[in-house]
Amino acid sequence: xxxxxxxxxxxxxxxxxxVGRVLITGASAGIGAELARAFAREGHQLxxxxxxxxxxxxxxxxxxxxxxxxxxxxxxxxxxxxxPAAVVKAAQADGHIGILVNxxxxxxxxxxxxxxxxxxxxxxxxxxRALTELTASSFPAWxxxxxxxxxxxPRSLRSSPFPEWRPMPPRRRTCSP
Ligand SMILES: NC(=O)c1ccc[n+]([C@@H]2O[C@H](COP(=O)([O-])OP(=O)(O)OC[C@H]3O[C@@H](n4cnc5c(N)ncnc54)[C@H](OP(=O)(O)O)[C@@H]3O)[C@@H](O)[C@H]2O)c1
Numbered sequence: 547x548x549x550x551x552x553x554x555x556x557x558x559x560x561x562x563x564x565v566g567r568v569l570i571t572g573a574s575a576g577i578g579a580e581l582a583r584a585f586a587r588e589g590h591q592l593x594x595x596x597x598x599x600x601x602x603x604x605x606x607x608x609x610x611x612x613x614x615x616x617x618x619x620x621x622x623x624x625x626x627x628x629x630p631a632a633v634v635k636a637a638q639a640d641g642h643i644g645i646l647v648n649x650x651x652x653x654x655x656x657x658x659x660x661x662x663x664x665x666x667x668x669x670x671x672x673x674x675r676a677l678t679e680l681t682a683s684s685f686p687a688w689x690x691x692x693x694x695x696x697x698x699x700p701r702s703l704r705s706s707p708f709p710e711w712r713p714m715p716p717r718r719r720t721c722s723p
Contacts, residue, residue, distance in 0.1 A: 555616050557641065558589050566644020569593040569637050571624060571680070574601035578649040585645075586613040593637045595620045596650065624650055625672040630679035646684050648677040 557564040568585045572578035574596035582592055586609040594602050599621045606617040620636045622629050637643055651673045654661055 566642040567591045568645040569643045570647040571595045572650030574598045591616045593618045624676040625668045630676045634683040
């Protein structure tokens with residue numbers, strides 16, 4: 547009889563440091579879903595956010611089955627004023643968020659004059675406000691883990707789904723007129 551490896555409930559450890567969960571917004575489809583698959587292949591724990599529950603839960607089941615990683619889902623409309631804060635609260639209850647992927651977004655194509663005001667406001671709320679709020683809310687947790695992160699980042703990036711993403715060597719800041 548085939549045996550099944552248990553779901554790994556501990557965060558990925560690189561160079562002795564826990565990486566934390568990877569939070570991906572807009573993970574129910576498209577690029578976000580593919581990023582979730584890529585991170586899961588590397589053994590990361592995931593928190594997936596979008597509005598369509600069935601899509602999120604289907605992907606979570608697929609990733610747990612294929613890669614034995616712990617996947618949580620948060621069903622939330624990030625364009626709603628209360629959406630980003632609700633996501634941060636729910637996500638942090640599951641553990642430290644080590645990597646934030648602000649992927650959810652919409653594009654309104656066509657002449658500005660033909661756009662509906664509510665669609666434009668919705669787009670600004672999702673593409674700008676939610677991204678800003680999620681990033682700012684995550685900073686306190688990141689800064690407390692900053693020394694660990696800075697010592698692990700080169701190796702973390704080597705093991706990320708994007709090996710071409712390399713940390714830049716320290717450079718002197720310059721200003722040009
Ligand atoms: N594909 C491209 O060529 C391209 C080019 C440039 C930039 N981008 C950007 O890359 C990102 C991903 O693109 P994509 O092509 O993969 O898009 P997509 O297939 O349309 O997927 C968008 C994702 O965002 C989620 N989403 C949309 N509105 C949301 C809301 N109000 N609250 C929470 N989640 C929401 C959707 O899930 P639910 O519907 O379940 O909520 C879905 O998971 C977007 O930000 C897009 O603007 C894409």
